[in-house]
Amino acid sequence: MRRKITLKHIARELEVSISTVSKALKNSNEISRDTKDKIQAFAKLYNYKPNNIAISLKNKRTKNIGVVIPDIVHHFFTTVFRGIEKYANKRGYNVIVCVSDESFDREVINMEMLANGSIDGFIMALAGETQLKKDYNHLKEVTEQGIPLVLFDRVTDEIRCDKVVLNDAEIAFEATMSLINSGRQRIALITTDNFFSVSNSREVGYRKALKKGNIEFNEQLVLRLPYDEDIDGIEPFLKSNKIDGLLSVNEIFAIHCMSVAQRLGYTIPNDISVIGFTDGILSKYSTPKLTTIAQHGDKMGEMAAKLLIEKIENDFDEENEVFTTEIIKATLVKRESTIN
Amino acid sequence: MRRKITLKHIARELEVSISTVSKALKNSNEISRDTKDKIQAFAKLYNYKPNNIAISLKNKRTKNIGVVIPDIVHHFFTTVFRGIEKYANKRGYNVIVCVSDESFDREVINMEMLANGSIDGFIMALAGETQLKKDYNHLKEVTEQGIPLVLFDRVTDEIRCDKVVLNDAEIAFEATMSLINSGRQRIALITTDNFFSVSNSREVGYRKALKKGNIEFNEQLVLRLPYDEDIDGIEPFLKSNKIDGLLSVNEIFAIHCMSVAQRLGYTIPNDISVIGFTDGILSKYSTPKLTTIAQHGDKMGEMAAKLLIEKIENDFDEENEVFTTEIIKATLVKRESTIN
């Protein structure tokens, strides 16, 4: 087993000092052509590669970024992650992922694990539990240590840092308006228990559109479900309410609504038009294909990584630092579950 | 900005040596109760946490594992990753993910980036391009350096290392048999261009079942598509072949087959029974719900992480090391797209 070779080995072998080897490999002109040639040839021959850990220790830069997200199986987070990873890699950074699994404790533990030198900065979406508890001390902790932090999607006003969010309210407004404009009057909203900042924003947009369309908001037409995959409430809801349009805050609810509605004899989009959030595979491969809101996770991830790396590399001036909130524009992808 | 505190700071402040601080914090009984109390209290007060990088450099262990996968949006890889992350975290390891995007070059670059001290071991599924090229030098490189490697799902015989695979052939056999046993005679196979070891194995199982069922293999009934989302070939295929059963090597093909078949007037499962691979959300939320093969990605990931960490922590005896190949048993999840 050919162990990794170090500067020391090369130095010993070539009977020069470690500093000479180091400089020669950096092509410093402190070192003569001859010596450089000799050392470089030797290094290449033995496939010398500097040890990242040593370099990290030396310049207090790991070139790693930490990503803490609630879930990695969820399509949206996955695409964001892909965006992060792609951009980060292009800039020479590696990405360490920790999944909080919507748990406050795991979020805290994960951050602590990483905050002790393993990473140069964080990109995070808050766990559901964290948003519920409204306890952000672990975030304060790291920002006070001077570790750059970028929040995306699930953010909070209580932490001063860069953020990347979707124009949730606006796009929900736009989507609802499009339902109204196609003649829908009894428009349901299927959402989650409102712990998530995003669900709230979407409901705001929904209500605003109703108001603009002169439709009175009706709590009866709002179904609040606990979790992503807890869809049993949908069937009774659809049975006991006459609706002709529907906005869901995710794909799964929307798809399930369509399937229940079809089973109940409605045709889509004529009897009921449906719009979902998240442009994942479910939307593309459902029958009918779901009109949905593309959140452009890749873009969000890329933006988050960009903001973070900028913060990391430009030693910002300590005190009166400026924080930006970038808004990613969602788009309505029209497919077969809505009219025109 | 409260910068991170080091042993040196504590030592200076308390007027003791660095070694004393280090030992005191480890509760060494080389140090008197009094001194320990004083140092520990101080450390706690200033929230001292040892620097991971320094520790890594010292004991040549990073407690990081590198995961290189072709795709992170794909459901199967996502679940494997979740399994890895969960287990690794439990054992105190962090996970660095790199996405090869099915590209040989990116796979090589990613491995090189990580192999210089950033990680203690690799978990990988080979990129499509790598399997095509059959060039595994980058894998040889790392194993020769003594870096433990575990391959999963997309593996190769040419590299001696631990592996975790699915019983692809067996389960494909079983699935096909179940179609045959429910009276199906003209069973199609929808697969990918056979660069992937797994597609090959599945076809083997399919053929074996046909043989056992005394059905002659018919190349006409095999559709080989280039990529996961390249599904245009399906409609002509279904139009020009009379089939009554179908096995697909992934979810997407299967779902799309169902939707095309339904559009062509077939009823599922009576006219055509369909079985897919991958028990993702598509299968659960399609209409009808897809009978599919659960690959238990979480389990594969967990097993891969377990094997890897064992290798990392038990300094294996260099030369005649033993490598194991763990087989994860897939299961057939019966839903609505097959009979009974």
Add this chain to the structure above:
DNA sequence: TATTAACACGAAAACGGTTTCGTAATTCTC
């Protein structure tokens, strides 16, 4: 020829820990 400049290299500190070993001071043993 004496002085200076340029060249080519090495010693050593530093990054932040861990660990081995040496040693004063105290306590124990006979």
Add this chain to the structure above:
DNA sequence: GAGAATTACGAAACCGTTTTCGTGTTAATA
């Protein structure tokens, strides 16, 4: 009360780099 054992701590090496600074040798300059 002398020698041995124990206690409590510090010095220093080490992990693998980078980088500053010092210095001996040679070449250029006056």
